[in-house]
Amino acid sequence: MAGGAIVNTRGGKDYPGKLTLFVFLTCVVAATGGLIFGYDIGISGGVTSMDSFLEKFFPEVYRKEKSDKSTNQYCKFDSQLLTTFTSSLYLAALIASFFASTVTRTFGRKWSMFGGGLVFLIGAALNGAAKNVLMLILGRILLGVGVGFANQSVPVYLSEMAPARLRGMLNIGFQLMITIGILAANLINYGTSKIEGGWGWRVSLALAAVPAGIISLGALFLPDTPNSLIERGHPEEAKHMLRRIRGTDDIDEEYDDLVAASQESNRVKHPWANIVKRKYRPQLTMTILIPFFQQLTGINVIMFYAPVLFKTIGFGDDASLMSAVITGLVNVFATFVSIFTADKLGRRKLFLQGGCQMLVCQIIVGTLIAIKFGTSGEGHFSKAYAAFVVLFICVYVAGFAWSWGPLGWLVPSEIFPLEIRSAGQSINVSVNMLFTFVIAQAFLAMLCHMKFGLFYFFGGWVLIMTIFIALFLPETKNVPIEEMILVWKAHWFWGKFIADDDIHVGNVEMGIDRSKIYA
Numbered sequence: 001m002a003g004g005a006i007v008n009t010r011g012g013k014d015y016p017g018k019l020t021l022f023v024f025l026t027c028v029v030a031a032t033g034g035l036i037f038g039y040d041i042g043i044s045g046g047v048t049s050m051d052s053f054l055e056k057f058f059p060e061v062y063r064k065e066k067s068d069k070s071t072n073q074y075c076k077f078d079s080q081l082l083t084t085f086t087s088s089l090y091l092a093a094l095i096a097s098f099f100a101s102t103v104t105r106t107f108g109r110k111w112s113m114f115g116g117g118l119v120f121l122i123g124a125a126l127n128g129a130a131k132n133v134l135m136l137i138l139g140r141i142l143l144g145v146g147v148g149f150a151n152q153s154v155p156v157y158l159s160e161m162a163p164a165r166l167r168g169m170l171n172i173g174f175q176l177m178i179t180i181g182i183l184a185a186n187l188i189n190y191g192t193s194k195i196e197g198g199w200g201w202r203v204s205l206a207l208a209a210v211p212a213g214i215i216s217l218g219a220l221f222l223p224d225t226p227n228s229l230i231e232r233g234h235p236e237e238a239k240h241m242l243r244r245i246r247g248t249d250d251i252d253e254e255y256d257d258l259v260a261a262s263q264e265s266n267r268v269k270h271p272w273a274n275i276v277k278r279k280y281r282p283q284l285t286m287t288i289l290i291p292f293f294q295q296l297t298g299i300n301v302i303m304f305y306a307p308v309l310f311k312t313i314g315f316g317d318d319a320s321l322m323s324a325v326i327t328g329l330v331n332v333f334a335t336f337v338s339i340f341t342a343d344k345l346g347r348r349k350l351f352l353q354g355g356c357q358m359l360v361c362q363i364i365v366g367t368l369i370a371i372k373f374g375t376s377g378e379g380h381f382s383k384a385y386a387a388f389v390v391l392f393i394c395v396y397v398a399g400f401a402w403s404w405g406p407l408g409w410l411v412p413s414e415i416f417p418l419e420i421r422s423a424g425q426s427i428n429v430s431v432n433m434l435f436t437f438v439i440a441q442a443f444l445a446m447l448c449h450m451k452f453g454l455f456y457f458f459g460g461w462v463l464i465m466t467i468f469i470a471l472f473l474p475e476t477k478n479v480p481i482e483e484m485i486l487v488w489k490a491h492w493f494w495g496k497f498i499a500d501d502d503i504h505v506g507n508v509e510m511g512i513d514r515s516k517i518y519a
């Protein structure tokens with residue numbers, strides 16, 4: 001047996017090596033890819049509520065909004081045109097992530113990140129300088145392409161670079177950057193909305209160039225992952241890189257397993273045709289359902305519409321922007337909980353705990369709103385009552401921030417075998433973007449029809465997804481990424497989909513069938 005693999009706490013493989021400064025820094029730089037996504041989530045809601053922006057680009061919407069005299073708090077003025085503008089980005093990202101799959105597989109993960117950053121940069125410039133709606137929309141599409149490429153490549157990059165036992169921590173850097181991007185955008189909107197002269201929105205949109213510059217420049221200095229180097233036929237470079245990132249010469253065993261995975265991968269010429277094979281059914285199911293469920297938690301109702309929501313429950317303009325900043329802060333800090341626990345407690349415990357916490361908060365918030373607004377939507381919150389609602393929204397956001405937020409990106413990036421990893425991640429990104437789009441588009445109409453029941457609606461989904469995780473998601477903490485098939489094989493339900501000869505050398509050595517170990 002090559003190298004000195006030792007046995008980890010669950011009896012599986014644990015390759016030698018430590019967390020080197022080099023791998024830590026590369027992961028920090030790569031994770032900044034999350035900033036562009038986060039910045040965009042946070043910036044558009046605020047910008048589209050600025051009068052000067054509406055007056056310039058959507059005068060019709062502006063006029064209608066000003067003449068809206070409805071007192072029904074549930075059915076505020078709703079413009080599909082305006083929400084389409086906001087959510088067009090997610091459609092562009094959805095399509096781009098499929099192209100990103102080929103770039104990521106053929107040229108390496110770093111070029112997808114670089115390309116994504118660069119296109120986002122051009123989009124930011126177009127938006128900041130926009131003179132008409134065409135420039136705005138073109139800009140949005142380019143931003144979407146950037147997000148599609150970054151979200152496709154960054155999580156995979158992080159999961160491949162990280163040593164198995166710290167994969168959770170390093171991968172969640174991506175989610176941390178998303179939350180920092182959202183918070184920065186909220187703060188910037190807060191500042192630019194005060195600029196007199198009506199050009200504050202330009203500053204908000206143009207500042208997207210900052211995170212784009214960071215990831216584009218950073219990507220140039222990033223090394224490629226050993227997995228990708230082997231996959232693209234550079235074995236010596238891969239060996240060298242593995243030594244460097246693990247901080248030891250004792251890498252033979254891990255290297256051999258990567259080569260075995262790559263040989264397997266080379267047999268697959270068409271990842272898209274392969275991914276639908278029976279043996280990949282567990283991963284395919286997860287990469288569709290996890291992002292779908294992540295969006296059905298209802299988190300983006302808060303991220304996109306927090307200022308509107310807080311205004312609805314009786315806060316003034318300033319106070320509602322401030323409350324968005326508060327939920328943004330909670331989002332960032334609660335993410336650290338998952339950074340420090342995902343590799344110790346495991347993914348399942350966080351999913352289950354976070355799910356229960358969100359569910360309880362959704363029931364409470366729905367009920368608090370029902371008590372005051374009933375079904376008519378007429379009513380008013382006292383300051384203390386509104387503060388109470390905000391408190392439970394914060395507890396809900398915290399639950400998301402240490403469960404479905406980070407794990408929605410981590411788990412799909414770590415469960416696929418190399419040959420279909422890029423394709424699998426594209427599906428993850430596109431399902432995520434599709435439902436981000438659907439919810440952004442439908443929220444205002446849903447609130448108008450379902451009223452306080454909207455919170456129960458999302459609560460119902462959280463209940464379903466929590467049960468789903470309990471039954472169908474095996475624990476993946478500490479398992480080397482190229483050994484993940486053994487975890488599926490050992491699962492009570494998914495095991496049936498994987499035949500014994502789907503498991504090859506590298507997974508099973510010296511007659512030891514490690515699927516027993518992960519059982």
Ligand code: BGC
Binds near residue numbers: 303408
């Ligand atoms: C989700 C986003 C969400 C963000 C909130 C991400 O994981 O994909 O849709 O807005 O978390 O922090």
